[in-house]
Amino acid sequence: FAALATLKRRQNGAITSSLGGVVITRATNQTIFTLEDLQQTATIATPGQRFFGGYQLQAYELYLHDLPLPRSDQLLEVGSHDAVVASVLGGQAEAGFIRTTLIEQRLAEGTLHADQLRVIHPQRLSGYPFLLSTRLYPEWAMVALPHLESGLASRITAALLSLSADHPAAIAAGIAGFAPPA
Numbered sequence: 001f002a003a004l005a006t007l008k009r010r011q012n013g014a015i016t017s018s019l020g021g022v023v024i025t026r027a028t029n030q031t032i033f034t035l036e037d038l039q040q041t042a043t044i045a046t047p048g049q050r051f052f053g054g055y056q057l058q059a060y061e062l063y064l065h066d067l068p069l070p071r072s073d074q075l076l077e078v079g080s081h082d083a084v085v086a087s088v089l090g091g092q093a094e095a096g097f098i099r100t101t102l103i104e105q106r107l108a109e110g111t112l113h114a115d116q117l118r119v120i121h122p123q124r125l126s127g128y129p130f131l132l133s134t135r136l137y138p139e140w141a142m143v144a145l146p147h148l149e150s151g152l153a154s155r156i157t158a159a160l161l162s163l164s165a166d167h168p169a170a171i172a173a174g175i176a177g178f179a180p181p182a
Contacts, residue, residue: 003181005160007139010176011101014129017179018136020100021057023120045076045084045093053099061134100130138182
């Protein structure tokens with residue numbers, strides 16, 4: 001398959017074509033401050049191990065720091081990023097893995113307060129406006145399977161790249177269009 005374009009998201013007035021993972025704990029937790037501390041953590045909430053921004057990015061960050069992956073008995077799979085936040089705030093989990101933009105979205109909605117959570121292993125990247133614990137990766141890609149006729153793939157790519165952030169279809173989808181494949 002071939003990547004045709006990368007999704008651009010619009011969140012809280014910012015447009016990005018990258019995503020990352022966030023490791024969170026309750027702001028009052030006095031045992032988790034670093035990625036290394038997760039080894040001693042009893043429970044880590046995740047939407048599920050198949051979630052790129054809710055497990056795989058954080059697991060890869062641990063790997064890159066020569067740290068062990070969470071043990072299966074440590075993981076609490078809760079099905080959604082919002083459920084991860086609720087599990088951490090409710091005390092069912094000591095830490096949680098979520099994708100970038102979720103905290104800022106909930107802060108803007110008023111369903112979360114800045115003093116409730118602490119980000120573990122915070123990264124500050126120039127030009128990236130969201131809380132982050134991992135490296136950045138391209139947002140979701142639009143791909144063409146090998147059997148798609150090349151002329152059609154070219155027309156689809158042109159249509160995706162011409163979709164502006166203010167187009168009704170982009171607004172309805174909650175996106176800001178597409179960027180060249182990353």
